[in-house]
Amino acid sequence: MRRVKLQIKRIENTTNIQVTFSKRRSGLIKKAYELSVLCDVDVALIMFSPSGRLSLFSGNKSIEEILARYVNLPEHERGR
Amino acid sequence: MRRVKLQIKRIENTTNIQVTFSKRRSGLIKKAYELSVLCDVDVALIMFSPSGRLSLFSGNKSIEEILARYVNLPEHERGR
DNA sequence: CTATCTATCTATAACTA
DNA sequence: TTAGTTATAGATAGATA
Numbered sequence: 247m248r249r250v251k252l253q254i255k256r257i258e259n260t261t262n263i264q265v266t267f268s269k270r271r272s273g274l275i276k277k278a279y280e281l282s283v284l285c286d287v288d289v290a291l292i293m294f295s296p297s298g299r300l301s302l303f304s305g306n307k308s309i310e311e312i313l314a315r316y317v318n319l320p321e322h323e324r325g326r
Numbered sequence: 327m328r329r330v331k332l333q334i335k336r337i338e339n340t341t342n343i344q345v346t347f348s349k350r351r352s353g354l355i356k357k358a359y360e361l362s363v364l365c366d367v368d369v370a371l372i373m374f375s376p377s378g379r380l381s382l383f384s385g386n387k388s389i390e391e392i393l394a395r396y397v398n399l400p401e402h403e404r405g406r
Numbered sequence: 407c408t409a410t411c412t413a414t415c416t417a418t419a420a421c422t423a
Numbered sequence: 424t425t426a427g428t429t430a431t432a433g434a435t436a437g438a439t440a
Contacts, residue, residue, distance in 0.1 A: 247418095247419070247420055247421070247428095247429060247430040247431060248418075248419045248420060248430070248431050248432065249419095249420085249430090249431080250431095250432095251431095251432070251433095252418090252419075252432075252433090254359075254360050254363050254364060255363060255364070256363060256364065256365075256366050257364050257365065257366075261424080262419095263364075263365050263366075264424095265419090265424095265425090266364055266365060266418090266419080267361070267364075267365040267367065268425095269417085269418060269419085270357070270360070270361045270364070270365070270417090270418080271361065272417095273357065273416090273417055273418075274354070274357050274358060274361055276417090277350070277353065277354050277357060277417095277434095278354060278371075279334075280334050280350070281347070281350045281351065281354055281373070283334050283335060283336060284334060284335070284336065284337050284343075284346055284347075284350070285336075285337065285343050285346060285347040285350070285376050286336050286337075286343075286376070287347065287373060287374050287375060287376055288372075288373065288374045289371075289372070289373045289374075290370075290371070290372040290373075291358075291369075291370070291371055291372075292368075292369070292370040292371075292392060292393070292396050293361070293367060293368065293369050293370075294367050294368045294369075294392075294395065295365075295367060296365050296366070296367055299403075300396065300399060300403055300404065312372060312374075313372070313393065315374065316372050316380065319380060323379075323380055324380065327411095327412060327413040327414055327415095327435095327436065327437060327438070328413075328414055328415065328435075328436045328437065329413095329414080329436095329437090331415075332415080332416095332435090332436075341407085342436095344407090345407095345408090345436090345437095346435090346436080348408095349434085349435060349436085350434090350435080352434095353433095353434055353435075356433095356434090357417095357434095408440100409439100409440085410438100410439080410440080411437100411438080411439075411440100412435100412436105412437095412438090412439105413435100413436100413437095413438105414434100414435090414436090414437105415433105415434080415435080415436095416432105416433080416434070416435090417431105417432085417433075417434085418429100418430100418431090418432080418433090419429105419430095419431090419432095420428105420429095420430095420431105421427100421428080421429085421430100422426100422427080422428075422429100423425105423426085423427080423428100
């Protein structure tokens, strides 16, 4: 099992990238879902897999609704 | 400290919502960052806080670039 | 309200099949 | 390859300041 602390840097092995992406993608979506429910907030998550495929998550509302909410913000509220 | 398993349902206490949102928001952004680095993929995260304020994260590219990549996908690739 | 601490829960890298 | 297991690293709820 894991014996050392994980280094956050690009994985080189192609198979390993895909396995890691698949597992962490699930974990990330789960966390996003929990946040949206616990705090009753809008969360949208857009990811492109290593092979370029799209993955989406949105809590409460649809992706389109959340993106629209973002796009419609006044300019000065959009800069992070 | 925590003695029981957390139930994923809306938190009722207002102060607690804000504290939980703040902590989990950090955790979610960290996970999104790690995924983007480990797997070298585009990740965009859009959240609205309980008070309606915007929080953004994007790995590798800007939010605008990732949203553009999403919007420009052919229709049949956009449905989750 | 904000920041830190820590016991406990959860995610997951390496492993097995 | 993909799916399941498990031990350890990592996240975090509640406590404390």
